[in-house]
Amino acid sequence: MTKTILAVDDSPSVRQMVRLTLTGAGYRVIEAVDGEDALLKASEGPVDAILTDQNMPRLDGIGFIRRYRETRAALGVPIVFLSTESHAELKAQAKAAGATGWMVKPFDQAQLLAVVRKMVGA
Numbered sequence: 584m585t586k587t588i589l590a591v592d593d594s595p596s597v598r599q600m601v602r603l604t605l606t607g608a609g610y611r612v613i614e615a616v617d618g619e620d621a622l623l624k625a626s627e628g629p630v631d632a633i634l635t636d637q638n639m640p641r642l643d644g645i646g647f648i649r650r651y652r653e654t655r656a657a658l659g660v661p662i663v664f665l666s667t668e669s670h671a672e673l674k675a676q677a678k679a680a681g682a683t684g685w686m687v688k689p690f691d692q693a694q695l696l697a698v699v700r701k702m703v704g705a
Contacts (some may be wrong), residue, residue: 586703587611591621591635601634604692617640622650630660632702637666645680652681660703
C-alpha cells in the first residue's frame with residue numbers, strides 16, 4: 584500500500600522538491616501551502632507522515648502541529664519539521680507541540696528519503 588505524506592510549506596520550490604523526491608520513491612504526496620491548508624487537507628483523509636515548515640502565513644508549523652494533534656487522525660502520525668531555523672528553543676517548542684523530528688533546510692534528497700523511510704517505511 585502506498586504511504587501518503589503531507590508536505591506543508593509556503594515555498595512552491597520546497598514543496599516541488601519534496602514532491603519530486605518522494606513520488607519518485609513511490610510515495611503519494613499531498614501539498615499544503617500553510618498550516619490552515621494542512622489542517623483542511625489532513626481532515627480529508629488519512630496521512631502516514633507530515634513534513635512541515637515553521638514560518639508560514641495564516642498558521643505556522645508549531646500552531647499547525649498543536650491543532651492537528653488535537654484530532655483523532657493525528658494519533659501515531661509522525662511529524663518532522665523542515666526549517667531553516669535550528670535553535671534549541673524552537674526545537675523544544677516543536678517537540679512540546681508534538682513534532683517527532685527535525686530537519687534543517689536546505690536538505691538533500693537522500694537525507695529526506697532516509698527520514699521518511701525511517702518514519703513510515705519503504
